Amino acid sequence: MKDCLFCKIVAGDVPGDVVHVTEGTVAFRDLNAQAPTHVLVVPRAHYANAAELAAGDPAVLAELVTSAAAVAAAEGYPDDYRLVLNTGAEAGQSVFHTHLHVLAGRPLAWPPG
Template sequence: MATGESDCLFCRIVAGEIPAEIVHRGEAVVGFRDVAPQAPVHVLFVPTAHHANAAALAAAAPEAAAELVTAAAAVADAEGLDGHYRLVFNTGTGVGQSVFHAHLHLLGGRSMTWPPG
């Protein structure tokens, strides 16, 4: 069960109150497919505890931040991305964060340019 805010979309997904296609579930991290994918593989990884953004997560629970990346790498391997994928944290509305629960995007399965956006 997530510890967080009752109106937080991602806390409610972690708690099983809102359906999602879960691809990873660990003690501190849940991964699920994005409902509006930006690549053939687009999975979001969230800590089970509520933290507003990546910086807040890293300050409060660095082990959970590391587990997000470890879980994303495992799912990328399981999805056959062969070491070719992008990991993205958005922090703040000015760069696209729309749900204020820290989350890591795993994107892969297509070519991507640099810089993004």
Template sequence: MSDCLFCKIVAGDLPASLVHETGNTLAFRDISPKAPVHVLVIPKAHYANVAELGAADPALAGDVLATAAAVAEKEGVRDTFRLVFNTGAAMGQTVFHVHAHVLGGGRTGFGEV
């Protein structure tokens, strides 16, 4: 999608602080972190949210989870991290390209459960 912020990052048209990349996924630091470790994991293909991704391409959804685990390992939070997917504006989604927040290293700004 030409107007999607994350698609522009995937295309290399916008800069990002890359943490990890695979053939199908990209992970980069959040520009407004809510925890000491706050990395976004996205599929390179555009899907609006996690429900759409899961229904259309379960294997790619698995790749996103595997990348999130690799990021947690790289960032030193493998045993103590949170993985958050927001779906819909009412739940805090602001970029409508599915993305997982990998949060760790202390309390987060997402509300504790």
């Protein structure tokens, strides 16, 4: 999608601090980090949210989690990290391209509640 920020990062049209890539995913640091490690893992193909990705390409959804584990391990948190998927604006999704938040380290202040 030409107007999607994450599609532009995946394509290399917008810079991102990319930390991990696979055939189906790209992981880059969140600009608004809520923990010492806060990385977003996105599918290369555009899917608006986690449910759409699960229906359209469940193997890539699994690859998001595998990539997230690799990122956490590379950051020094192989066993202690949080994964968050927000689906929909009411749940806090602000970019409508599926993205898995990988958060680790202290303080870990997000998501609230």
